[in-house]
Amino acid sequence: MxxxxxxxxxxxxxRSASKNSALARLNGxxxxxxxSDTVLIVISADPDAIxxxxxxxxxLSYRVQSVVIGYPNEIRRLNNVTMVKRLKIPIERLHxxxxxxxxxxxxxxxxxxxxxxFEKMSFNAVIDxxxxxxxxxxxxxxxxxxxxxxxxxMVEYLRASGIKPSVALATALFYGIKVDxxxxxxxxxxxxxxxxxxxxxxxxxxxxVRKFELxxxxxxxxxxxxxxxxxxxxxxxxxxxxxxxxSSPDILVIIADxxxxxxxxxxxxxxxxxxxxxxxIFRCDGYRKNAGKLAKKSFGRFGPAGGHKEAAxxxxxxxxxxxxxxxxxxxxxxxxxxxxxxx
Ligand SMILES: [Mn+2]
Numbered sequence: 450m451x452x453x454x455x456x457x458x459x460x461x462x463x464r465s466a467s468k469n470s471a472l473a474r475l476n477g478x479x480x481x482x483x484x485s486d487t488v489l490i491v492i493s494a495d496p497d498a499i500x501x502x503x504x505x506x507x508x509l510s511y512r513v514q515s516v517v518i519g520y521p522n523e524i525r526r527l528n529n530v531t532m533v534k535r536l537k538i539p540i541e542r543l544h545x546x547x548x549x550x551x552x553x554x555x556x557x558x559x560x561x562x563x564x565x566x567f568e569k570m571s572f573n574a575v576i577d578x579x580x581x582x583x584x585x586x587x588x589x590x591x592x593x594x595x596x597x598x599x600x601x602x603m604v605e606y607l608r609a610s611g612i613k614p615s616v617a618l619a620t621a622l623f624y625g626i627k628v629d630x631x632x633x634x635x636x637x638x639x640x641x642x643x644x645x646x647x648x649x650x651x652x653x654x655x656x657x658v659r660k661f662e663l664x665x666x667x668x669x670x671x672x673x674x675x676x677x678x679x680x681x682x683x684x685x686x687x688x689x690x691x692x693x694x695x696s697s698p699d700i701l702v703i704i705a706d707x708x709x710x711x712x713x714x715x716x717x718x719x720x721x722x723x724x725x726x727x728x729x730i731f732r733c734d735g736y737r738k739n740a741g742k743l744a745k746k747s748f749g750r751f752g753p754a755g756g757h758k759e760a761a762x763x764x765x766x767x768x769x770x771x772x773x774x775x776x777x778x779x780x781x782x783x784x785x786x787x788x789x790x791x792x
Contacts, residue, residue: 726765
């Protein structure tokens with residue numbers, strides 16, 4: 450796959466210094482497009498993919514007739530919804546687009562066999578950082594599994610082209626690198642990622658990035674805080690609360706993490722029902738305490754339960770729980786299950 454790329458690039462520039470190879474890649478990419486092209490960029494919409502698609506669109510503007518970004522999956526994570534809304538990123542659901550009518554297609558931050566709907570399409574270019582897969586081909590391929598984010602690769606393309614990214618584009622790319630490298634804590638990050646990140650640092654709006662990162666709640670979910678604050682019961686440094694029916698188990702995690710900030714709470718145990726399951730979230734400092742063990746001990750006999758020293762989770766089908774006829778699960782029941790079985 451690398452070979453094909455070199456064939457294209459070698460006609461323009463010899464690869465030697467890294468600057469040259471960035472330029473060679475840029476020219477290799479540009480060479481497959483014509484002015485009359487209508488381009489569809491396809492992504493599986495996460496921050497790295499969205500940012501990279503924006504960068505590609507910028508690289509192709511004034512070089513082709515039109516560029517549209519399409520994605521198949523619904524964007525659910527609130528952080529990502531916030532990113533798209535606040536940066537006003539024009540992306541569209543794939544099923545609303547006339548996919549066959551575009552003259553060129555590019556796949557970014559994915560490979561054709563990653564999703565069934567990608568497999569049905571043929572791509573002129575594929576730019577990605579996941580492990581190389583086989584069984585497909587494209588005119589231009591740039592896959593660098595050693596990179597933490599495609600956004601880092603796109604910064605190199607932009608810099609080679611001499612285009613300075615707008616604040617919106619830089620903010621998106623900055624967030625893309627942050628998410629995909631888990632704030633540079635992931636093994637996959639490279640010097641190349643930090644060079645791109647450092648470059649964006651001077652242009653991106655960091656307040657906006659913080660807002661993307663912080664946004665995890667819908668306004669309608671604030672009511673669970675009221676229940677949590679009203680109903681929390683404490684005993685021997687343990688805080689317990691059952692929140693009743695929840696719209697998503699994520700809110701249990703958010704509230705457990707919130708209570709974990711309280712100095713006198715050594716343990717936090719938050720439960721709620723979702724569908725026909727009880728979900729229980731455990732938090733502690735993980736020092737001479739083991740949340741995973743407690744989860745297993747107290748709920749393991751009802752369903753999957755376990756986790757790490759500091760954070761654990763249990764899920765129990767309601768029908769497996771020892772509830773008396775027509776009795777609802779409550780904070781009291783939660784305390785009883787934890788004090789009787791876990792000792
Ligand atoms: Mn990625």
